Amino acid sequence: MAESNTKAYLPDYVVMPGEVLEDHIESIGMTQVELAERTGLAKKTINEIIKGKAAITPETALKLERSLGRPAHFWNNMERQYREDIVRLAEIQRLQSHLAWLKTIPLRAMIKLKWIQECKDKAQQLEEVLRFFGIASPEQWETVWREHQVAYRQTQRFEKSAEAVSAWLRKGEIEAQRIDCAPFDRKQFRAMLDEVRALTTEPPEVFLPRLVELCASAGAAVVFVPELPRTGVYGATRWMGDKAVIQLSLRYKSNDHLWFTFFHEAGHIMLHGRKDVFIEGKGMDGDKETEADDFACDRLIPLADYTDFVATRQPTIEEIKTFASEVGIAPGIVVGRLQHDELLPRNQGNKLKVFYGWDAV
Numbered sequence: 001m002a003e004s005n006t007k008a009y010l011p012d013y014v015v016m017p018g019e020v021l022e023d024h025i026e027s028i029g030m031t032q033v034e035l036a037e038r039t040g041l042a043k044k045t046i047n048e049i050i051k052g053k054a055a056i057t058p059e060t061a062l063k064l065e066r067s068l069g070r071p072a073h074f075w076n077n078m079e080r081q082y083r084e085d086i087v088r089l090a091e092i093q094r095l096q097s098h099l100a101w102l103k104t105i106p107l108r109a110m111i112k113l114k115w116i117q118e119c120k121d122k123a124q125q126l127e128e129v130l131r132f133f134g135i136a137s138p139e140q141w142e143t144v145w146r147e148h149q150v151a152y153r154q155t156q157r158f159e160k161s162a163e164a165v166s167a168w169l170r171k172g173e174i175e176a177q178r179i180d181c182a183p184f185d186r187k188q189f190r191a192m193l194d195e196v197r198a199l200t201t202e203p204p205e206v207f208l209p210r211l212v213e214l215c216a217s218a219g220a221a222v223v224f225v226p227e228l229p230r231t232g233v234y235g236a237t238r239w240m241g242d243k244a245v246i247q248l249s250l251r252y253k254s255n256d257h258l259w260f261t262f263f264h265e266a267g268h269i270m271l272h273g274r275k276d277v278f279i280e281g282k283g284m285d286g287d288k289e290t291e292a293d294d295f296a297c298d299r300l301i302p303l304a305d306y307t308d309f310v311a312t313r314q315p316t317i318e319e320i321k322t323f324a325s326e327v328g329i330a331p332g333i334v335v336g337r338l339q340h341d342e343l344l345p346r347n348q349g350n351k352l353k354v355f356y357g358w359d360a361v
Contacts, residue, residue: 014085017078018050024068038067055079092123101138104163105129106228113226115171133170141166161230165279168228169236172247176221179212181243184219186270189244192218193266193299200259200300200330204356211262220244220269222262226358227251235261235280237268244269255354256336260296267295300333315344320352330354 025035032050036043041063048054056064061075099122107125111118116132119125135141145166192214199207208224215222219242227233227249234251237244246265250258261280268278271291278288297303305327313319315338324331332353338344 014082014089015078016052017056017075017082018052020078021056021064021075022050024070028068035067039063055083092127095123095126095137098138099123099126101141102126102129104161106161106164106167106230109228110167115167133166145169164228164231165233168225168231168233168249169238169247169279172223172225172236172245173240175223175225176240176243176245176247179216179221179223179243181216181219181221183242184244189215189218189220189266190270193263196262197299198328200255200333201328215246220246220266222246222248224248224250233279235265235278237265237278238276239274250356250358253355253357254332254336255330255356256333258356259300259330259333260336263296263299264292266299267292271295297337301327301329301337306337310338310341310343315349317349317352320349 025032032046033043035041036046039046039060041060045054045060049056049060056075056079058072058076061072061079064070064075065072102122102125107116107129110116110132116128119128130137133141133145135144141163145162196211196214199210202210212222221240221243223245225247231249232251234249234257236247238247239245246262246269248258248261248265252258264280265278268276268288272278272288276288278292297306305323309323313323320334320338321331324334335344335349335352338349339346
């Protein structure tokens with residue numbers, strides 16, 4: 001879903017309320033001395049307000065309303081906006097020292113995907129990126145996002161970019177926040193996976209909304225987020241409060257990879273702690289990854305059935321289709337399993353796989 005491109009106009013200058021006050025009393029032929037007399041304020045106070053040395057307080061605003069006819073909220077808003085603009089412009093100056101950080105962010109890809117708006121001014125572009133990440137400055141990125149990188153081992157075909165990985169994760173977080181989920185129910189989630197498994201034979205227009213609906217009913221948000229350059233990720237699992245999040249990149253586009261990744265991430269939810277963050281890339285290893293792999297394999301193709309198939313039947317196209325029908329799974333998933341186990345060459349059986357594009361998802 002594209003983010004709104006509507007942004008409030010932010011001038012690069014400030015307007016002092018005192019300047020507006022001075023222009024107004026001059027336009028009606030009133031002096032500062034007379035205004036002081038009408039408001040009961042000291043002449044020095046009026047002069048300091050006009051010069052920007054003193055603020056217009058709510059009490060002063062009410063006195064100006066009675067003396068000049070302009071409502072108190074006008075003067076209060078002028079003062080508030082002035083103070084806010086001073087801080088904002090000072091912050092823009094401070095952020096100038098962080099502009100180099102933008103070079104580490106995959107801006108072109110994020111703009112193309114409409115995750116962020118393109119800004120001509122670099123300081124405004126930096127603010128746009130900070131709003132996307134939900135942080136006040138690049139220093140907070142180090143605290144909030146870099147900690148996730150320990151869970152990710154980069155595929156050796158790609159140069160690692162922690163910023164790109166964190167942008168992908170953040171987009172998933174934003175999308176997951178939009179999904180209304182029931183409180184997580186472990187028993188219901190496990191039972192729901194059987195119904196999800198049956199969706200592997202359905203086209204995207206059928207399985208996608210049903211997958212999201214089923215998982216949400218058990219307390220898990222499923223989000224599809226396109227892969228960014230220099231990430232190499234195809235899935236991630238983490239918790240947002242009491243909501244489990246499964247994020248998928250559709251990196252390999254084939255149904256065997258998509259469904260294996262989903263059930264792998266579901267394995268992390270079922271088997272591992274809520275504090276863990278799992279970011280999947282090629283070559284991931286470790287006990288927890290092996291456990292999640294085994295969980296996905298067994299949930300997609302029951303071990304007893306698979307063992308019997310490889311022991312008694314030949315992995316021909318027709319036999320694969322027949323077996324897939326018998327166990328209620330998409331034949332492309334059987335092909336992927338056989339190829340992974342080196343029981344079928346990588347160049348055979350691929351016509352049984354279904355390949356997805358982002359227009360379908």
